[in-house]
Amino acid sequence: MPVNVIQSGIMTTIQDMGRPGYYHLGIPMGGAMDRYALRAANALVGNPEEAAGLEAVFMGPELEFTEAATIAVCGGELPPKLNGQLRETWTAFDVEAGDILSFDFLQAGARGYIAISGGIATPPMLGSRSTYAIGALGGYDGRAVQPGDSLPIGAQKAQGRAGKSIPNDLRRGPTEGCVLRMLPGLYWHRIAKKAQRTFFEDTWKVANEADRMGYRFQGGQPMEFVDREQPFGAGSDPSNITDACYPYGSVQVPSGTEPIILHRDAVSGGGYFMIGTIISADMDLIGQLQPNKSVRFAQVDMDQALTARKERKSMLSALRDAIA
Amino acid sequence: MAHQIKSPLPGTFYRKPSPEEAPFKSEGETVAKGDTIGLVEVMKTFHQLHADADGILTSFEIEDAEPVAPGQVIATLD
Structure with missing residues (x-):
């Protein structure tokens, strides 16, 4: 029925x-x-x-x-x-x-x-x-x-x-001042040292373009790029790369201005560089962000990302035990 | 009895259908249930916001092109 x-x-x-x-x-x-x-x-x-x-x-x-x-x-x-x-x-x-x-x-x-x-x-x-x-x-x-x-x-x-x-302690959702953890990726070297610092220091705001494909953020400082001659197949903007695969959670920054996190309905590839990837443990939190909310990014390494994944799994086990 | 019209959506609130056009409603105007009083832009779409009661629109409680949160009061009717 x-x-x-x-x-x-x-x-x-x-x-x-x-x-x-x-x-x-x-x-x-x-x-x-x-x-x-x-x-x-x-x-x-x-x-x-x-x-x-x-x-x-x-x-x-x-x-x-x-x-x-x-x-x-x-x-x-x-x-x-x-x-x-x-x-x-x-x-x-x-x-x-x-x-x-x-x-x-x-x-x-x-x-x-x-x-x-x-x-x-x-x-x-x-x-x-x-x-x-x-x-x-x-x-x-x-x-x-x-x-x-x-x-x-x-x-x-x-x-x-x-x-x-x-x-209550197992009800997971965003808090004010949400922090999303990111593992810097293959193209991290493409932005200047100052941009590598300000990306994590600045407070970003969720834009209206926030849906199942991706979440866009505004309000941080524009990124400066490290000079290079664009490789064959890449577009002319310094944020362009020769087309590559886009991981879930990857953070692309077209023209170095507004980061976009690709989410569950992501496109699978394209020609924008990605500065890193949001760790799997924090992907759910993005889905609970409203437009206009403030967010900061925090840098983690692979060990910290895997530890966070384990913590998330143990939270799920605790949830199962609590309502068995 | 004052009635409040609230936005169910987060995003950006607009009083006009487009920047060149007149606002949907002005303060002091009569509105009927179902009338469009503004737009909320979110997820690459503009959603119409409708009056959920009849009355005289005494005041807008939010400026044009301002951020809006779910449950926020948009306008007061008398």
């Missing part, structure tokens, strides 16, 4: 953990921008953590349930309302047939993740239900959900999950 979409917010998409393995063909892995939040929401309602849920950016949708289910909303502070009554985020609660789920104004973060017991059961494409809208792949007929859509729900529903709640 489906969940009916009455309002779809600004952009609500079906997401799971994505479709790794096709990036070399230009198809990004996609999946939840904040994977930790989707895992948490699925774990709360007793779904496999990789089940498909809804990712709602800035505004929640309005949904009508046609059968009983357990749901949870995690990630940004997007307060759910059941038949108009406010409910807790990061906490599982039951819904009945005919109930209407809507949302209050977003209070913090950028994206809320809605898990429904049974999981969303649209047909997987290339191994994932994630919506890659530009490629018309996955999701609901290859697109974001729209009013009038009926979302199929899986039959395997866990029972007795209502009331389960993620402890």
Whole structure:
């Protein structure tokens, strides 16, 4: 029995953990921008953590349930309302047939993740239900959900999950003065020493061009480049390189002015140099950044990046233990 | 009874459809539920912001082209 979409917010998409393995063909892995939040929401309602849920950016949708289910909303502070009554985020609660789920104004973060017991059961494409809208792949007929859509729900529903709640210290989201850790990369030597310093010293602001493909930042000092003769195949701007692969999380800075972090729906290659890569442990945090928020970057080495990855994994283990 | 119109979106708020055109609404004007009172630019798109009640628009609480946060009051109706 489906969940009916009455309002779809600004952009609500079906997401799971994505479709790794096709990036070399230009198809990004996609999946939840904040994977930790989707895992948490699925774990709360007793779904496999990789089940498909809804990712709602800035505004929640309005949904009508046609059968009983357990749901949870995690990630940004997007307060759910059941038949108009406010409910807790990061906490599982039951819904009945005919109930209407809507949302209050977003209070913090950028994206809320809605898990429904049974999981969303649209047909997987290339191994994932994630919506890659530009490629018309996955999701609901290859697109974001729209009013009038009926979302199929899986039959395997866990029972007795209502009331389960993620402890406060395991609710991960952005704080004011967010710091993103970056490992300098192959082209780091292309910017002058001063630019290598000011990139980490300056406070940057999230621009309006912030979506599933990439996040743009403004407000730091323009970068000066180390002089060189442009190599064969590279464009004439000093930020141009001979076309290369773009890693997820890579930080390109066209013309040395506004850094762009490539995210889950990244393009796979191009001709802009990349000063480094945001570590995997901090990618979820980017998905919870609102435009106009302040951010700083911090330099880490590979050991620190791997330590951060381990810490993130142990946080996920703690979450599983807390709501088992 | 004063009513506040809030923005559901973060981004940049604009009172005009384009820089050369007149504002959607001016202070003192009558607005009806559903009228566009401004735009919010975010994620490479301009989203219309609609009045969610009828009334007289007594004041804008934000300047043109200013940053806006979700839940921020855009205008007050009387």
